[in-house]
Amino acid sequence: MADITLDELNRSDASSFVTRLANVYEHAPWAAERAFAARPFATVAALHAAMHAAVRAASDGERSALIKAHPDLAGKAARAGALTAESTSEQLTAGLDRLSEEEFDAFHRLNTAYREKFDIPFIVSVRRHTKDSIIASFERRLMHDAAAERATALAEIDRIAALRLESLVAGDGSLRLDGRLSTHVLDTHLGRPATGVAIELRELSRRNAPRTIARAVTNADGRTDAPLIAGRPVPIGSYELIFAVGDYFKSRGVTLSDPPFLDLVPLRFGIAEAEGNYHVPLVMTPWSFSTYRGS
């Protein structure tokens, strides 16, 4: 999925090096220019550190310009298709391209209030968030003071840069930006992993209907063949896993009441650390179930 290897970057001349990395920091090719001297980079993390150091060493004015170069979230530029490719793809991930009118109004109101108070755009690493958690952090951050928000904006810019680098450059040295969401279904009626259980993962929202983001069926070990989410941050937010427990036990020949005591079993939970490891198992019989944050 990455566009270029670290090796190729290490062998590039300055011009193509900078072209490739021009938007790792939004509209700030100078971060790449200044990091170029530190070649070769042993790891992607080292490359990120060099660009990060360049930003930290830049003048206040350059950093202010960097902050202000960011577009509004779900703002006019996004509607008009005038974002960098990187921003467009990020805003898509978080679903900012499919806002209800009510949500669009909320974003508009929050963008305006934020710019009025701080004179900078609201910056957040949207790949780490759901729409709900973006709005929640928007509201929380509006209460801060200007110095704190400037620091937060720079920290978020750095997270964005790290994620952009990781998807752009293939190479050793993970930046440890991945989270993980997985499940496991154990049948303690029959004493074995539950095979063939249909599972649906849904993102919940205070303002919208649930959105299905993954479907899977458990394998011979009671797990899904791949984690439900892996290789990227798990967006901070509220989720529901729904397990077709009634159908599973029927398929195993277990006699159930009508309707069964347990049929579709939802487990609702929140993700707070986008880089965390969330294992959410279901241990069940036709008459009981339990879950816990596992590992």
Next chain:
Amino acid sequence: MADITLDELNRSDASSFVTRLANVYEHAPWAAERAFAARPFATVAALHAAMHAAVRAASDGERSALIKAHPDLAGKAARAGALTAESTSEQLTAGLDRLSEEEFDAFHRLNTAYREKFDIPFIVSVRRHTKDSIIASFERRLMHDAAAERATALAEIDRIAALRLESLVAGDGSLRLDGRLSTHVLDTHLGRPATGVAIELRELSRRNAPRTIARAVTNADGRTDAPLIAGRPVPIGSYELIFAVGDYFKSRGVTLSDPPFLDLVPLRFGIAEAEGNYHVPLVMTPWSFSTYRGS
């Protein structure tokens, strides 16, 4: 809540005895007339047995007339307000007065198909059912043969009579028509009953949005002061209990992630025996929960 005591009934003359019990069997005062001779009744169950015996001993024609005297569920008579008071109240209980157009059409279609196939109205003790389970048994019973349906209709008429008697007459000797739904919240983070947990009980439906049917807050023992449903059948159907677990732990000073791993915790379950004892506890920490059919 009952209108009359068994004692008063035992001391009534035939005319007021029959008047009082005229619609225990729908439009069939003769069931009361024929049971009158067996006075006095030691228990409400004995009174029910006497009326039941009268129906069993009636001629085929009388029993057919009794069956046909029942109104359609959610039918024209209900819309026109032309039901007995008993039927009106029962159809209200199951929510048959607030059908969506789609549901109304479903009932109309099923009533018509049933009458066409069996030449009798579809009879079911609606106090034991939700709309969903009425439609489910409608569909199931449409597949039976005429003899089985006539027997089922008479059995349902008898259940209806028993429930009408129990709500009409106060006296010893429960007919054991009550079910029970209760819960209990245990906090295994702090090792004590969870006090002050807000709970909502919702009836789920395949066709409609969930309907809140009870709210409660747990007391010092982690229970609700009264069972969520008691003193009547628990309508067969699908339910969800929602517990405000996040708010509870916050109020106990437990530090939670943001959003919390567990916030609103739903337990979804089905009721198959309207007269059953369903105890559905929640055993929880900020990071785990379990439930089971308890007692």
Next chain:
Amino acid sequence: MADITLDELNRSDASSFVTRLANVYEHAPWAAERAFAARPFATVAALHAAMHAAVRAASDGERSALIKAHPDLAGKAARAGALTAESTSEQLTAGLDRLSEEEFDAFHRLNTAYREKFDIPFIVSVRRHTKDSIIASFERRLMHDAAAERATALAEIDRIAALRLESLVAGDGSLRLDGRLSTHVLDTHLGRPATGVAIELRELSRRNAPRTIARAVTNADGRTDAPLIAGRPVPIGSYELIFAVGDYFKSRGVTLSDPPFLDLVPLRFGIAEAEGNYHVPLVMTPWSFSTYRGS
């Protein structure tokens, strides 16, 4: 079980009042004498409060004499049968009459060390303890200073007096000295209370083999007909409940592996509050079980 009613005591003359209550405070009939004036007592708690007040108001010398009038635990007086009836019965309860030589030596060593350091006997309300927890508090209290131990001794004397009063005098107004230990067995394989499960309660000890202190079989509700311990303090200590889970499932016709995954299931737990309510349920299938401190 009580010897006398509060009513009778309220109607007694001073001499028989004092005779009856002479050893509520060990060898200190003066506590009863001085409380006599406060008659009548509405509750046993009020009687206890009056005697307690008399002790608090006594001179330092009287209180010292009261403390010193207590026998050593498991000491020579106990071996020689020279204790008050009350002390004898209490020391029996905690099993101080059946010490191994090793335990006898431990008590002897601790008694000697305690008397040497504090010049008073070691006083503890043995009805609230197991042998292990007596030795543990002995060791802990040996580290305190003299003032703290004098205060602790008087507090323990008061607890002893309260328990003696409660077993001596029948009347309103519980002193709330009772603890409770109970269990409940739920079968989540079949979805019902587990009936007919044999249960054994054993007291564990660091120095001795486990001692069976109760046996029971679960009833139709999955509970024991009476709590395992009630109407008295639950001695502080370490316990094990053993459930015959394998036999239960065999008797229900459930096919088990050989040997079964679960056969005799022990739940091991500690009691820290002698007046606490300890509910220790077992929720089980042939392949899983769980327990928690319930209510």
Next chain:
Amino acid sequence: MADITLDELNRSDASSFVTRLANVYEHAPWAAERAFAARPFATVAALHAAMHAAVRAASDGERSALIKAHPDLAGKAARAGALTAESTSEQLTAGLDRLSEEEFDAFHRLNTAYREKFDIPFIVSVRRHTKDSIIASFERRLMHDAAAERATALAEIDRIAALRLESLVAGDGSLRLDGRLSTHVLDTHLGRPATGVAIELRELSRRNAPRTIARAVTNADGRTDAPLIAGRPVPIGSYELIFAVGDYFKSRGVTLSDPPFLDLVPLRFGIAEAEGNYHVPLVMTPWSFSTYRGS
């Protein structure tokens, strides 16, 4: 650990091939001789199949001699040190070298009764068993008829041969003779894997004190670095895992009662399939725990 590779065996001449495999079937080098022709073997399983086929194709007399060549379990030959190296090592594994006098008498009695009834020695693959399960199958098999026992003896001989081959010869193609016992400790008080929990695995016996067979401490993922048992059959029998839960929570700074509600937590379970995968996790807080057969 293996003495020779499959490759070396495939390249051996007949004489050294037979010498190496002479006791795979006890005192029956002819099984190796007759399998030699089928060289080369792609897998150890194929080699086993060839030797197994030779035994199946042997005459009744040869098979009887093979059966009778086996020593008594814990018999005179074992005491006198007159067993094959293979038998000696196997009887050691199951602890048959450290019998109490009572156990020795039991074995003697059972050996005698078995030989009297069937005129053959009792043969069982002791690596798949504990002493208790050997005695249990001894007692069970004594009830069978001669034909069934002859078939069982040959089947056990084959299991013994497979296990001997697997430990003797390194090569592709597992015979799938391994079982596995593992655990995992989850802390649902703090919502993370429980690190640093001391664990002890003990083999239980009806006749003897428990025997510690493994100790471990959980790692950062709440697991032990290696499975408790792997790479060999898990002996059929009764076990107890003991977890130092109280010490763990104390080390995490959690305030516990004194004594703690949970301190040393035993999980007792039976192993019925020596080649099974037994995962026995502990999910716990200071006030609750659960386990189940996981995967």
